[in-house]
Amino acid sequence: xxxxxxxxxxxxxxxxxxxxxxxxxxxxxxxxxxxxxxxxxxxxxxxxxxxxxxxxxxxxxxxxxxxxxxxxxxxxxxxxxxxxxxxxxxxxxxxxxxxxxxxxxxxxxxxxxxxxxxxxxxxxxxxxxxxxxx
Amino acid sequence: xxxxxxxxxxxxxxxxxxxxxxxxxxxxxxxxxxxxxxxxxxxxxxxxxxxxxxxxxxxxxxxxxxxxxxxxxxxxxxxxxxxxxxxxxxxxxxxxxxxxxxxxxxxxxxxxxxxxxxxxxxxxxxxxxxxxxx
DNA sequence: CGACTTTGTATCGTGATACGATATGAGGGC
DNA sequence: GCCCTCATATCGTATCACGATACAAAGTCG
Numbered sequence: 201x202x203x204x205x206x207x208x209x210x211x212x213x214x215x216x217x218x219x220x221x222x223x224x225x226x227x228x229x230x231x232x233x234x235x236x237x238x239x240x241x242x243x244x245x246x247x248x249x250x251x252x253x254x255x256x257x258x259x260x261x262x263x264x265x266x267x268x269x270x271x272x273x274x275x276x277x278x279x280x281x282x283x284x285x286x287x288x289x290x291x292x293x294x295x296x297x298x299x300x301x302x303x304x305x306x307x308x309x310x311x312x313x314x315x316x317x318x319x320x321x322x323x324x325x326x327x328x329x330x331x332x333x334x
Numbered sequence: 335x336x337x338x339x340x341x342x343x344x345x346x347x348x349x350x351x352x353x354x355x356x357x358x359x360x361x362x363x364x365x366x367x368x369x370x371x372x373x374x375x376x377x378x379x380x381x382x383x384x385x386x387x388x389x390x391x392x393x394x395x396x397x398x399x400x401x402x403x404x405x406x407x408x409x410x411x412x413x414x415x416x417x418x419x420x421x422x423x424x425x426x427x428x429x430x431x432x433x434x435x436x437x438x439x440x441x442x443x444x445x446x447x448x449x450x451x452x453x454x455x456x457x458x459x460x461x462x463x464x465x466x467x468x
Numbered sequence: 469c470g471a472c473t474t475t476g477t478a479t480c481g482t483g484a485t486a487c488g489a490t491a492t493g494a495g496g497g498c
Numbered sequence: 499g500c501c502c503t504c505a506t507a508t509c510g511t512a513t514c515a516c517g518a519t520a521c522a523a524a525g526t527c528g
Binding site: 260261262272273275276277280293296297298299300 | 504505506507508
Binding site: 215216220253267317333 | 342347350351352382402447454457458466
C-alpha cells in the first residue's frame with residue numbers, strides 16, 4: 201500500500217474496490233439468509249446489537265442508534281417493526297424513566313442464534329476476502 | 335471463536351456485533367465523506383468499481399452488477415444518475431454490440447482520487463476494528 | 469440461413485426505510 | 499420551581515433497489 205499522502209496507484213484502487221466488494225458480498229449473503237428466515241437485514245442487526253452488547257443483553261434506543269449508526273428516530277421505527285413481529289420487547293429502564301430497555305424475546309433469541317451461526321460460518325468461508333487492505 | 339456447529343457464546347455474539355459495528359462505522363464515514371463531495375455512496379462505489387476493475391479501467395453494466403452486488407436494472411439507473419452528474423460516460427463495447435462500456439470522465443477520475451485517499455486513510459485509522467472475527 | 473434461446477440494456481411502477489422537523493415528557497443544575 | 503438538556507416518539511418526504519416487462523443483438527442448431 202502507498203504511504204501517506206502519495207497518490208494512489210492502480211493497484212491501490214483495485215485493493216480498495218476488492219475490499220468494498222467483500223463487504224457487499226458479505227452483506228448480500230446476510231440479506232438473503234436473513235430474509236429467508238423472515239426478517240429484514242436491519243432487524244437482524246438490531247437483534248445482534250442487543251445480544252452482542254458488551255456485558256449486557258439489552259440496550260436503550262440511544263445506545264442502539266450508536267451501535268447501528270442510525271438516527272434515534274430511525275431506531276424507534278426499527279424497534280416498532282421488530283416488536284410488531286415479536287422479535288423484541290420494550291421494558292422500563294432500571295434507572296432512567298426517560299429511557300427504554302429494548303430486549304430480545306424468546307423468538308428473537310432463537311432466530312438470532314440460528315442466523316448468527318450461519319453468519320459465523322460464512323465469515324470463515326470468506327476468509328481473507330474481507331480483510332481490509334492497509 | 336467457537337468451533338463448527340457448537341452454539342455461540344456471549345463472546346461470539348459480541349465479536350459478530352463488533353464486526354458489524356465496524357462495517358457500519360466505515361460505511362457511515364464513507365457516506366458522510368462522499369456526500370460532502372456532492373455524490374451519493376452508490377456513485378462512489380460505482381466510480382471505485384470502474385477504476386478498481388482488474389486490468390481495465392471500465393466495465394459493462396453486467397460486470398458492474400456483479401461487483402456492486404446489485405441487479406442489472408439497478409446499475410442502469412445508477413449509471414444514469416452518475417452520467418447526469420458528469421461522473422461517467424457510456425461508450426460502445428469493443429466486441430459486443432449489445433453491451434455498453436461504462437467509463438470515468440475527467441471529473442469522475444478527479445473526485446474518485448480525492449475520495450479514495452480519504453478512504454484509505456480512514457481504513458488505516460480504523461485498524462483492527464474492521465478485521466473479521468474468525 | 470431462418471427460428472429459437474440466451475444475453476445485455478433499458479423503462480416503469482412499487483415498496484421499504486432512513487431521515488429532518490417536530491412534539492412530549494422526564495432528568496438535573498442552580 | 500425554572501430552565502435547559504436528553505430520550506423517546508410521530509409524521510411527511512425522498513431516495514433507491516427491486517420485480518416485471520420490453521427490445522435488440524448474439525449465439526445455436528436444424
